[in-house]
Amino acid sequence: MDDRLPRAERRRRTEARILDEARRLFAERGFERTTIRAVAAAAEIDPALVMQYFGSKQELFSKAVKVTPVLPEHAEPDEIVEHVLATIGLKMGELPQSTLAMMRSMLTHPEAAVSARESLNGQIDRIAGLVKTDDARLRAALVTSIMLGVTVGHQLLELDALREAEPEDIARVLRPALRALTITGQ
Template sequence: MGSAPVSRAEQRRRTQDRILAAARRLFAEHGYDRTTIRAIATEAKTDPGLIMRYFESKEKLFARVAVVDRHEPLGGTPEQVAELLLAALSAKITAEPVDALAALRSMFAHPEAAKEVREAMLAEQRQAAEVIPEEDADLRTGLIGALTLGTVIARYLLGLDGLRDAPPDRIIALLRPSFHSIVHGDPEPDPRERSQGDR
């Protein structure tokens, strides 16, 4: 008895997955400039026209690869949101994110690619802001993004002392109070103001 026929939607999903996997490999190995749509199509065993139909441009495909998809949708209490964001950071610093780092290197040299990555990151930031119902949610999700990106860059691209070789659990433990404070919107009072009030 033969296997059930694959639906058109499933065929499309499989093709997109092959394209994304091929793009990740080639962008990581050759960088943005030297990776062509034709090379990605050959690697993915598909047609270049399909890549353009699904992803519109090389820049948009690069952005899909560069911005790591969140495995779990954001939602829940502020505590749960903070822990989901910490888990996402933990995944990035536990195993070196080769694709994302290759993308970051390319971004510095190719403004057109950087623009698309920025748009994709902003979309993620807006999604996070929707579950933090406060007037400065954009600011706070932006700070979380900056902490995440800065930690990854400092650990892998800059190799800063201490951070480069620190156990991921230790890094997350030190950042946990900051993530929770930012998500909750509970800033620490300025100690100068406190000392003036004590006079």
């Protein structure tokens, strides 16, 4: 570490290094098998420093898996569908470490499930705000669940049919179902 850097910059770099290593380890091992000591060793710092920056393993996990929303604020139903389908290429490719960490841990660790639920509920809220039906929240939850299922099937379960399919083919097959869920009156 360069001691000539301002203290705030050194701190920011250390925090980023801890988060990068935490994402990698949570993605590889899940929440239960990732330890503060392992994160510290990977980041080449003292474990006490990880605790100083993040306070707890749960807080480290929450920060490491935080995903920023990418859905536009205003969109028509067809735009919602195309936006959701545009993410298939990402879901079929190499996912960010934060996403893999969340997926591996959300079914086995209660705090990870809370983080996943908060993130998914945020996505549901954003989609529901764009869908103009009385049951918009249900429709948005179904769209989100479908995409989550496709991602889990491809990334974690490695289902042959999904692994062998081109993202464009998956999008083509899903498009009518997603349109039916997002267009008013259907």
